[in-house]
Amino acid sequence: MIWRVLATLLAHYRRHPGQLAMLLLGLWVASALWSSVQAVNATAKDSYARANALFSAEVDQLTRRDGQSLTRDDYLTLRRAGLPVSPMLEGTLEIGEERLTLIGIDPLTLPNDNALGGNGDALTAFLTPPWQTQLAPETIDVLGLSRRQAPGATPTVDNNQRLPPLTLRPELPPNTLVMDIAAAAALLDSDNTLSQLVTAPGALTQPPDGYRLSRAATLASPEQLTDSFHLNLTALALLSLVVGLFIVQAALGLAMEQRLTTLRTLRALGVPAFTLTMAILLELLVFGLVGSALGLASGIWLAGQLLPDVATTLSSLYQADVQRSLVLPWHYWVGSLVITLGGLLLAGSGVLWRAARLEILALGQSQAWRLGYQRQLKRMTQGGAVVAVIAVGLALWLSRLPSGQGVLVSFGFVAALLLGSALCLPPLINGVLRLLQRLLHRRPLAHWAVADIQLQLPRLSLAMMALLIALATNLGVSSMVGGFRLTFLDWLDQRLAAPLYINASPSTLTPMLDWLDAQPDVDETLPTARGSVDLLAEKNARGKETTRERIALFGITPAPTITNRWPLLDTQTGRSAAWSALSARSVFINEQMAVAKQLAPGDVVTLETPQGAMPFEIAAVYPDYGNPRQQILMPTDVLVQRFGGDIASIGLVVNESADRQALRQALADNFDVSPDALVDQQEIKRLATQIFERTFTITRALNGLTLGVAALALFATLLAQARERQRQLASLWALGVPRKTLTQLPLYQLGGLVLLTGVMAIPLGIAITWTLVAIINVAAFGWRLPLYLFPWDIFITLLTALGVALAAAALPSIQLWRSSPQAMLNKGVV
Amino acid sequence: MSYYRLSAALIAISCLILTGCQETSPEAEPQGFAGLGENAAAFAEANAYTPLSFPQDHGPHPDYRIEWWYLTANLEDAQGEPLGLQWTLFRQALTPPDERPDPTPWATDQVWMAHLGISQGETHVAAERFARSHSQKASGQAGVKAVPFQAWIDDWILESPPDANFEDFTLSAYSGEGADRFGYELTLSAQGPLIWHGKNGFNAKTVDGQGSRYYSQPYLQITGRVTRNGEAREVSGKGWLDREWSSQLLAPEQTGWDWFSLHLTDGRKLMAYRLRGGGEEGGDYVFGHLLSADGQTELIGPDSVTLTPLETQVVAGRDIPTRWSLTLPDADMQLVVEARHPNRWMPTSVPYWEGDVVVRQAETQESIGVGYLEMTGY
Structure with a gap:
């Protein structure tokens, strides 16, 4: 009987296809938005899971104090002195328009739970000719290969060399090629030079003589950092789900209203209320399945459209790499279906309730x-x-x-x-x-x-x-x-006070400073520096708390060009007092740190210095939008001399008549930097705004x-x-x-x-x-x-x-x- | 370079090494020590026809697949507490001689692995190092030179003074920092000659005639200082240095070995081993060598040794024989060899059991010596 009742009920929609369309439209909209956001989240989670596996091992890095490049001799000297360093080469390979990061490693010394896997052929294949190129499956698209062709292929890169045979490693981040350092050295033509010497975090208590040790900054995992971003997305998606279900509710209500006569007739003909209710429930389920299917299909399409933007946002905000193709685990499908059907039942519960309590004789x-x-x-x-x-x-x-x-x-x-x-x-x-x-x-x-x-x-x-x-x-x-x-x-306007900036590696920037100071066109050089430090204790109004935590350091040159405009949120006794305090052994902290550690100007942080633990008073709190990490700010020279920091960039004030193009060329000629290492302030602003817009x-x-x-x-x-x-x-x-x-x-x-x-x-x-x-x-x-x-x-x-x-x-x-x-x-x- | 990229590299390698081996078909790839039985056609093969030649043979033989410089020592500290230690440098060729890559700065055809172990009472600490080298490049992170003798990886080094003729050595190896630091600084001096095992120093390991070149210096007198938990103590005692190289140490059907090096109190030395599988009719292959105190006389030859496990204990989740019966009917010797403590597991990339043992008369239970036992493939 129930099927006949169902057929009778459904006949209504044959006469009113508009209502059917509206019902399905509501379900479709509700489920499409919800499932697309969930697809984006699921894909991002997959990427984070891979990245998390990476972050389990961060590394400290060594560089030479004299600014020279590291070579194999540095490596051998340090190893023979018993220091557990590992060599690494990094470079960029161009393939058409795309740039891939090439990383050459020595698996035998990498600071990790490392194992010489017996006579593992895999290790031998990695270490010996023709070597291996390990890459994530997404990366093979860049190489113009299909997944079937990829394993073992040896594609040509722009310098006409061939990559070692490809091996797919889904665990690797996108656009990264990993191979043995010998193979990478051949591709990059680097001979004896090295990009990095790395060691397990904390393996060295002191940097060896002549070297500088940069500690791995304590990074939260991308999952932690981006949690709130995904929560925002989910909240918005939930909102559209709810709103979509309002449409469904309206459509169901209308259909119910118009079928009241039919329902009463059916009841009068002897259909039990239970059967009638079940028939309506069945009807709901049919609509739910059709609507969910529609919604899922277009949700996945929509997610595909949204994902590149989400990926760009996440990488520019958090440097978290998210793949550009969707990854949809089984729980995604089940979850989307359950949410849509659940929502539909909730929206239709009123109708079911009314059908169950239908009074046969009542008149509208x-x-x-x-x-x-x-x-x-x-x-x-x-x-x-x-x-x-x-x-x-x-x-x-x-x-x-x-x-x-x-x-x-x-x-x-x-x-x-x-x-x-x-x-x-x-x-x-x-x-x-x-x-x-x-x-x-x-x-x-x-x-x-x-x-x-x-x-x-x-x-x-x-x-x-x-x-x-x-x-x-x-x-x-x-x-x-x-x-x-x-x-x-x-804030950008205030922070980017210098009209020109030079970005290059610390070893290039350090000698560049003297050269720049000697240039007649250059009025002022404003180097910034980066480093990190162990925070040992913090003392605020509520008391002192000891800890040991790695905090990023940022150094600026407190010249009037900067100090007149640098934004500050909170100071102890005004801006100018704060700046003179900074020059006299105080520090500033960013808002992120002030919030996380409940610190305010006047509080004290104890930092580990080469001379031992030292207290520093906080003179001001500054806004630091877009930075996911806590940061302490100090003058560049203090950071470089006392905390082993590296010059990160140089801000330049040049006089009116300066020929910027000539300066650009002179920089490129005198130092090993590309002409675009010199960036216009306007350009940085444009980039920052672009990132912001994408976000x-x-x-x-x-x-x-x-x-x-x-x-x-x-x-x-x-x-x-x-x-x-x-x-x-x-x-x-x-x-x-x-x-x-x-x-x-x-x-x-x-x-x-x-x-x-x-x-x-x-x-x-x-x-x-x-x-x-x-x-x-x-x-x-x-x-x-x-x-x-x-x-x-x-x-x-x-x-x-x-x-x-x-x-x-x-x-x-x-x-x-x-x-x-x-x-x-x-x-x-x- | 961002830390992200760096970390990317790290995962690359952990997946490479940890899962990589399983990806190539697992049946065809025996793991660990059993892998030493793989076919090695393109490498040089050990044979009994070339006599050993010194000092060259103290150095590396890169045309052979595998080689080691293996020191074990039974020492005592000032309080008379026994203490065992091990230092091993392994070399493994990645490619046969004719497939070597050009010797560019990072190119490699040899991989080096070194193990350091210290045991006393129930404590046992171990460390492991790896390095790459190219056989056509003289110096590197790890290597061995015959004259003057030097075997090193990083700052771990076993070396002889220029004119020592493989008789006097110093060994220095430390791992860790601060309170976790352990290691040793030893002076070793030979009180007897080098011993060649088998014919011309060719030691057959299967009935089919596969085997290795093998010689030992079992008469080492050792003094020095051992550091554990950051605390140093003076030690002295006996040591045994083994040299062995081969391209196919085990037959494919052999799964591992149990190897004994014993210093008897009367000055005699006993080396015995059992290769599990590969003997006649699928049995074990057993070999022993009893040497006089002056090293001049070989007292017994192969076929007259039996080795039987008496008791096993669960170590690192495996059944490990920790008490053995060792009999030499020709010499009328019935011995029981027992581990001082079962906790001597080397949790290295290729894990195995290696530790100090006591030797007793089977009948009287009288202690008649000390030694070292290595058990692989469990």
């Missing part, structure tokens, strides 16, 4: 329904109040957490805020409508219009809630992105999509009741209301409703922006942004929502305009 009475809706409104208000209490509780919890923590709690807070506001929306609208009704009782048509919209409210309320959520999120996210943009560009491409794309989905939900709801609306308007028309007025009426009604929702979304959006910049951002990235609001953007967003609403309302109006009075009256006969 608008007034009775309205009374029922009053009870529903009351429940909504109560629910909203409960959620509001939860939101306040979460806010209290957040305020007690030390800053820089509680990403999940903050998202919980935002979710509670959104849900609470959404739940309170219908009662609020209802209250406003009642007030209007009282005010308008002398104007019958307006009075009717308000009463009519009150009647529509039960069906419209879900779409309005969806719109509220989407609008508020949209406002929140776009204010954050916009605010970040302003702050970031400002938020995804956010913007998802944000826009969410608003689109909400508009669709509204549109779908209005469409669903368009026919019924005509019927009611027909009565008005029959009463003598002019057709023009009748056509405009829905526009006013809906426009007013959307405007009301939009106005409510504004404070909500601001609250979300604040949570994003002041809490989530600090927790996720370690820096706080000033709260910026963009009235024009808010206005545009509202206008867009209004436009969508009016367009949706216009459709029934146009139908009305076109219908003949006769036809309308015919429909009006209930």
Whole structure:
């Protein structure tokens, strides 16, 4: 019997293919966005898992103090002195447009759990001709080979040499070739010279005489660093899933409404309520499977489109390599299906509930329904109040957490805020409508219009809630992105004080400094330096805490060119005092460190120096956007002389008449640097801005999509009741209301409703922006942004929502305009 | 270079070495010591027709696949506590002589591996080093020179003074830093001649005639200083230096060996081993050599030794025989050889058991010597 019932139920959609389309559209949109973001996350996780395997062994590095390149003799001397160093060669190979990193290693001495695997042929093959090129499967695309051809192939690179036979290693990061140092030396023509001497972290307590030891900076794994990024993506995807399910709910509700007669007939014919419910459940499952399949297919397509941007973002923000092709484990498929079906069942639960409790003899009475809706409104208000209490509780919890923590709690807070506001929306609208009704009782048509919209409210309320959520999120996210943009560009302007920068290896930069100082065109050289240090203790207002942690050091030259503009967030006694303190043995710390370690100007950090542990006072905190790590800042010369740091770049101030091109050429001629080692400040800004834009491409794309989905939900709801609306308007028309007025009426009604929702979304959006910049951002990235609001953007967003609403309302109006009075009256006969 | 790229290289190698071997079909690739039985057609083959020639033969033989300089010592500290130590330099040829790469700075055809072990009571510490070299390049991270004798890898070095004629040596090898540092600094001097095992120093290892070139200096008197847990102590005692090279040490069906080098209190030396598999009718191949105190007389030849495990213990998850019966019917000797402690596992890339033993009369349980036992392929 159940199949016959199901067939009867499904027959409805044959007569109303539009409803079927809407239902599937909702499911499709909901599941597509969700599954695409999950696909991106799953792929990134796979990349992290590979990278994590790498990070288990970081290395310390040795360089020569005299700035000369390392050679095999350095290696042999150090080994014969008993130091566990390992040689490494690194270079770039060009293959067409692409650049691949070539790494030559000596597996026998690499600081790792190393093993001479018996007579392992694999080791012999790696060490002896024709050697092996190990690479990740993704990398073979760059070489223009298929996966079948790749193993054993010996592709030619740009210098007309052949690579050793390829061996695929899925564990390797993309665009990296690894081979024996002998093979790499031949390809790079490096003879005796070396790029690196590496040792296991901490294997050397002191650098050997004549060498400088750079410790592996303590890096969090990319997974930890990018966690919050993926959480952001997931939150946005969840939002679109919810909004998509609103569409589904509207479509299901409509179909249910229109099939009530059929359902009652079926029940009257003796179909048990259980069978009927099961049939509807089956129907839901069928739709769910079709919708999920559609959603998965397009989700994967969408993920493919998003992934390159996500990968670029992650690599520019965190230097985390994410492959450009999707990796989808089984739990991805199951997860996406379960989420979509679960969401569908949730959305359809109302329908199932009604089918199960269907009263055979009840007649659809608008007034009775309205009374029922009053009870529903009351429940909504109560629910909203409960959620509001939860939101306040979460806010209290957040305020007690030390800053820089509680990403999940903050998202919980935002979710509670959104849900609470959404739940309170219908009662609020209802209250406003009642007030209007009282005010308008002398104007019958307006009075009717308000009463009519009150009647529509039960069906419209879900779409309005969806719109509220989407609008508020949209406002929140776009204010954050916009605010970040302003702050970031400002900050770049302040940080990049010198008009020219030279980037090269430390061994090239050090001798270059003297040469530059001797150039008549160069007014000022502003070297920066990098290094790292063991942080031994930190002392703040709450007490002293001992630790041992590797912290990155950054050195700048505190000349007026820099100090006049370098941004500072917090100082003890003003900017100029802070700068003189820096020159006199104080340090600055970045905001990330201040947040993570709860440090403020005036606190003290104890650092390990070659002379032993030494305390340094913190003179200021500076913003350091985009840096995932904690950092201590000190003058370049202190960093180089006392902490063994390396010159990282040189900022140049040249006089007005200087010929930059000539300087570029002279640099290239005198030192072993390419002409593009000299970079214009404008160029750096352009690059930084580009990275920034990419970072938020995804956010913007998802944000826009969410608003689109909400508009669709509204549109779908209005469409669903368009026919019924005509019927009611027909009565008005029959009463003598002019057709023009009748056509405009829905526009006013809906426009007013959307405007009301939009106005409510504004404070909500601001609250979300604040949570994003002041809490989530600090927790996720370690820096706080000033709260910026963009009235024009808010206005545009509202206008867009209004436009969508009016367009949706216009459709029934146009139908009305076109219908003949006769036809309308015919429909009006209930 | 970013740390990411560096780390990328590290994973490359760990996957190369840890999983690489399994990727080539595992059945065709016996692991560890059993791998020494692989076919070695293109390498030089050990034979009994060329007499050993010194001092050249103290140096490396890169045309052969495998070679070692192997020192074990039974020492005592000032309190009379026994202490065992081991230092070994292994050489392995990666390619047959005619397939060697050109000697560019990093090209390699030889891989060196060295092991350092110190045992006392229940403690046992070990370290391992690796290096590459090219047989056509004289100096490098590791190597061996015949005159003056020098065998080194990094700062571990066993060497003779210029005119010492392979009779006096110093050995220095340390690993770790600070409180974890261990190692030794020893002076070794030979109190007897070099012993050639087998005909012309050719030691057959299967009934089919495969084998190795093998000679020993079992009469070493040792003094020096051993450091453990950062604490140094004076030691003295007896040592045994083995030299062996071959291209096919084991027949393919042989799985490992049990090798004994014993210093008896009456001054005699006993070397005996059992190769598991490869004997007649699939049995074990057993060989022994009893030497007089002055090294002049070979007291017993091969076929008259039996070696039987009496007791096994679980060490590193494997059943290891730690008590043995060793009989030499021709010499009327019935001995029991027992490990001082089962914890002598060398957790090196090719793991094995190597440790100090006590020798007793089987009947009286009277202690009549000390020695070293090496067990591989378990």
